[in-house]
Amino acid sequence: MRIHTDYLTSRRWLLFVLTGVGFIATVIVSRFGLIDQYVELVAMYVGINIILALSLNLVNGYMGEFSVGHAGFMAVGAYGASILSVKVFSSSAGVWVFPLAVITGGVMAALAAVVVAIPSFKTRGDYLAIVTLSFNMIVKSVLENIDAVGGPRGFLGMEKLTTLPWTFAWTVVSVWAIRNFVYSNIGRGVLSIREDETAGAAMGVDTRKVKLHAFVVSSFFAGVAGGLYAHLLQFISPRTFDIIKSTEILIMVYLGGVGSIAGSITGAVIYTVLIEVLRVLGQWRMVIMPLLLVLLMIFRPKGIFGFMEFRWFEPVARKKKDEAVVPYRAAAREQAREQAGELLAINGLTHYFGGLCALSDFNLRLNSGQIMGIIGPNGSGKTTLFNLISGYYRPTQGSVLFNGAEITRMRPNEINSCGIARTFQNIRLFNNLTVTDNVKVGMFNSVNYNAADAMLRTRRFNDCEGKEVSECVRMLLELFALDKYASEAAKNLPYGLKRRLEIVRALATRPQLLLLDEPAAGMNPSETGALMELVHRIRDEFELTIMVIEHHMSFIMGLCQRIQVLDFGVTIAAGAPDEIKSDKKVIEAYLGSSGVSTRRDK
Amino acid sequence: MVRLYTAVLCLVMLMAGCAKEKDNAIHIGVIAELTGDIPAVGASCKNAAEMAVKSVNDKGGLEIGGKKYAIKLQIEDSAGRSEQAASAAQKLITRDKVIAIVGPNASSGAIPASEIAETSKIPMISPWSTNPKTTIDPRSGKQKGYVFRACYMDSFQGRVLAAFAMGELKAKKAAVLYDVASEVLKGQAEVFKKTLEEKGGTITGFETYTTGNKDFTVQMTKIKNGSPELIFLPTYYSDVPLQVQQARRFGITEPVLGSDAWGSHDLLALCGKDCDGAFFSSHFSANSTTPGVKKFVDDYKALYGSVPDDVAALTYDSFGIMFEAMKRAGKPNSEAIKNAIQKITGFKGVTGDITFHEGSGDPDKSVVILQIKDGEFKWFADIKP
Numbered sequence: 001m002r003i004h005t006d007y008l009t010s011r012r013w014l015l016f017v018l019t020g021v022g023f024i025a026t027v028i029v030s031r032f033g034l035i036d037q038y039v040e041l042v043a044m045y046v047g048i049n050i051i052l053a054l055s056l057n058l059v060n061g062y063m064g065e066f067s068v069g070h071a072g073f074m075a076v077g078a079y080g081a082s083i084l085s086v087k088v089f090s091s092s093a094g095v096w097v098f099p100l101a102v103i104t105g106g107v108m109a110a111l112a113a114v115v116v117a118i119p120s121f122k123t124r125g126d127y128l129a130i131v132t133l134s135f136n137m138i139v140k141s142v143l144e145n146i147d148a149v150g151g152p153r154g155f156l157g158m159e160k161l162t163t164l165p166w167t168f169a170w171t172v173v174s175v176w177a178i179r180n181f182v183y184s185n186i187g188r189g190v191l192s193i194r195e196d197e198t199a200g201a202a203m204g205v206d207t208r209k210v211k212l213h214a215f216v217v218s219s220f221f222a223g224v225a226g227g228l229y230a231h232l233l234q235f236i237s238p239r240t241f242d243i244i245k246s247t248e249i250l251i252m253v254y255l256g257g258v259g260s261i262a263g264s265i266t267g268a269v270i271y272t273v274l275i276e277v278l279r280v281l282g283q284w285r286m287v288i289m290p291l292l293l294v295l296l297m298i299f300r301p302k303g304i305f306g307f308m309e310f311r312w313f314e315p316v317a318r319k320k321k322d323e324a325v326v327p328y329r330a331a332a333r334e335q336a337r338e339q340a341g342e343l344l345a346i347n348g349l350t351h352y353f354g355g356l357c358a359l360s361d362f363n364l365r366l367n368s369g370q371i372m373g374i375i376g377p378n379g380s381g382k383t384t385l386f387n388l389i390s391g392y393y394r395p396t397q398g399s400v401l402f403n404g405a406e407i408t409r410m411r412p413n414e415i416n417s418c419g420i421a422r423t424f425q426n427i428r429l430f431n432n433l434t435v436t437d438n439v440k441v442g443m444f445n446s447v448n449y450n451a452a453d454a455m456l457r458t459r460r461f462n463d464c465e466g467k468e469v470s471e472c473v474r475m476l477l478e479l480f481a482l483d484k485y486a487s488e489a490a491k492n493l494p495y496g497l498k499r500r501l502e503i504v505r506a507l508a509t510r511p512q513l514l515l516l517d518e519p520a521a522g523m524n525p526s527e528t529g530a531l532m533e534l535v536h537r538i539r540d541e542f543e544l545t546i547m548v549i550e551h552h553m554s555f556i557m558g559l560c561q562r563i564q565v566l567d568f569g570v571t572i573a574a575g576a577p578d579e580i581k582s583d584k585k586v587i588e589a590y591l592g593s594s595g596v597s598t599r600r601d602k
Numbered sequence: 603m604v605r606l607y608t609a610v611l612c613l614v615m616l617m618a619g620c621a622k623e624k625d626n627a628i629h630i631g632v633i634a635e636l637t638g639d640i641p642a643v644g645a646s647c648k649n650a651a652e653m654a655v656k657s658v659n660d661k662g663g664l665e666i667g668g669k670k671y672a673i674k675l676q677i678e679d680s681a682g683r684s685e686q687a688a689s690a691a692q693k694l695i696t697r698d699k700v701i702a703i704v705g706p707n708a709s710s711g712a713i714p715a716s717e718i719a720e721t722s723k724i725p726m727i728s729p730w731s732t733n734p735k736t737t738i739d740p741r742s743g744k745q746k747g748y749v750f751r752a753c754y755m756d757s758f759q760g761r762v763l764a765a766f767a768m769g770e771l772k773a774k775k776a777a778v779l780y781d782v783a784s785e786v787l788k789g790q791a792e793v794f795k796k797t798l799e800e801k802g803g804t805i806t807g808f809e810t811y812t813t814g815n816k817d818f819t820v821q822m823t824k825i826k827n828g829s830p831e832l833i834f835l836p837t838y839y840s841d842v843p844l845q846v847q848q849a850r851r852f853g854i855t856e857p858v859l860g861s862d863a864w865g866s867h868d869l870l871a872l873c874g875k876d877c878d879g880a881f882f883s884s885h886f887s888a889n890s891t892t893p894g895v896k897k898f899v900d901d902y903k904a905l906y907g908s909v910p911d912d913v914a915a916l917t918y919d920s921f922g923i924m925f926e927a928m929k930r931a932g933k934p935n936s937e938a939i940k941n942a943i944q945k946i947t948g949f950k951g952v953t954g955d956i957t958f959h960e961g962s963g964d965p966d967k968s969v970v971i972l973q974i975k976d977g978e979f980k981w982f983a984d985i986k987p
Contacts, residue, residue: 036696038693145978151785152785153709157741232688234714239710283636283644286681469977
């Protein structure tokens, strides 16, 4: 996401002028019949297809899921809107019937989205694709069996209310609202699910809430498109919304390119126009269309605009300079001071993987401001411990208390909200997002606006996003010398900076306790030294408590006040670095002896 | 990217620019399901349309009001989709300036296309759409003015079959067994019952089953007890053999009558001798002895190498009606053609005699009755209502 500071030099105002002129033009053109009705009809198809492609792109492109039953939502919207305009309102109810009917169709589709969103909490990929496919088939067969809406013979009686200006207006609204949704806090949550769901949850992203929002918004617009379609053709039947319709929408999205608004618009325009233009080819038309798609996929595998955006579709950051920003560090410090004393207490934590005991009766007390090291040979249960604390595993036995409150069975994002952040052994950044956006995902729970604020770009959104979020991120990046990489994609950073960015992202969640899983892995001695300095610095500047897993002995010994040693899931020693260095069991575990090998053979 | 948009823009302009220049020919549009899920229907429709037009053009054109006009056919694909049927209709009307349209065949395309034909005041005949809503304006509940169909509807079929049962078969008492899960078959059974009773006949048994049932013992016992003179089976061809065989086992030897749902050659293979002598209704019979039908079948075979099916025959008749109406109108004008179609009576088509009444798009026409004989479908009679 590029940030344009100067609104006027970006010529962004042209967009508003063009939209306004476009709308007036559609009104004039359709009012006075200036264009051929055939072109007008195709133009309306284009508008409807743009809305459909955009709404599917939200789920498939931005969230990285694979929904193949989008026509199901379109059907719900089409039937909902039609029933309302035919059966509930009489035609005398005036001009408000149509927008109301279309919105109702959208709302009904949005409600239906819950049916798909709930399974998406637990499953993704191929399995979620099957869920969406089934949804499409269920909608179709339910409609076929309801006599009141015509069953398989279809439903009709709608007036031709869909006009060119209405289609234009709805298309603009859809583009605007979906863009606003994507470029907001919840939109970053959507992107984080695509990039790395596990890491997203660790950064406090409530993945369930995000998925529900994405499906609901996506389905709402699919429903709107359905309403427009029904009032354009004046006839809908269950067959209209079959798998072939869903496939058409998929083609438009992947043709234009996933994860791009410009892509969806382009895909919808090309597909719709080409189908009509190629009519001259007779029945070969339907052969040429897929062939073009195959060729495109060979020469441009990500679609025309895959993961790229037309500059004007990216929002401009609006900065508010007059009011002072609450400094991040001050806020964090205050929070930390309130809760001095014992921060983390682990009692008898035990975890089995099937019959294998990964961690056994682990106990720990950690006070605020401490840096604690966890060491042990490979497979000794260190990362399991971190996964248990941060909520990825449910312990077989035992409890974890944070600030005196039990967090044992909470979900990762809830634990993050309590004030525990972590990094991963194998770096898990959101690779395709910029450095700035990576850090912004960490601020998921720090914003005070909701999805509706984002979509409508309310004052609350502009204040929070333009002031608190951007200031905070800027400050963090400057502090850790990442500011010159701000708009670079995370995957392009060198290794050391990736490690650093992961720590910064974790800090953005405003933690009290930071879990670092092998932060020095793959680093040379001088880098390790710099990292040690960094850890000390963040402990002091952010008033943090830190737990570190590491193999570099010099790193651990120089950094930690206390060390706990694990071997085969059992704590074999705990104490100050000097005590650990001379502990017999520890030396045995690390260097090996005859006793060790027999124990392992058991 | 600029290049791409230029290309798209060029395509749009191409689309906008290719309007037909005026000539002296009459343009008729066809919308057929050439691609999609029922391409066989579209192919038959296209073949018959081209054949009908060719036969006229070979004679130097269609004579209207003392002047010969060449017929130009513009065939568009609907891909079996509602929206493409609508855009095809709109294109034919605004771009190709057709004065009449034949098609689409599937009701899911015929209904949206008919809305466009109706608002554009262009007569349209759907050869094969049996949905009652195709010719009716859903808002006023009245008949559409410009939309017609060449086939009869299910209710009409039930009426004619009842007349056939009481007339030709002289059966005053009939039993009915039908598939309650099919709206079409249920409608046929109910209309048959109503008509028979109105004509003074009695229904001795009105039995039902659901798709998938294989045992009809209970129903057959009841039917046997009513001692009917005829059994009416509006059931799908796949269920017919079991039903007929079980009826024969119960000693029910009375004649069996079926509807157009029987019309598959699989029936002959499955039923064997048990179905011999049974009658059923159809839109068209390729082995009819009527001279008109014989010529149509021979010509079609010569051109395309296959026996025409009901879609081909209905499309051929749609063109026949269109040409007849143009001749009677005396001018190639949409409004005049529409008025002339409404006045067509006793048109001798290959699917029977066709009559339209003012204010209705649905024809009164004879129903073809086929009999199963020696393992073949034989033309038996054309029954007029």
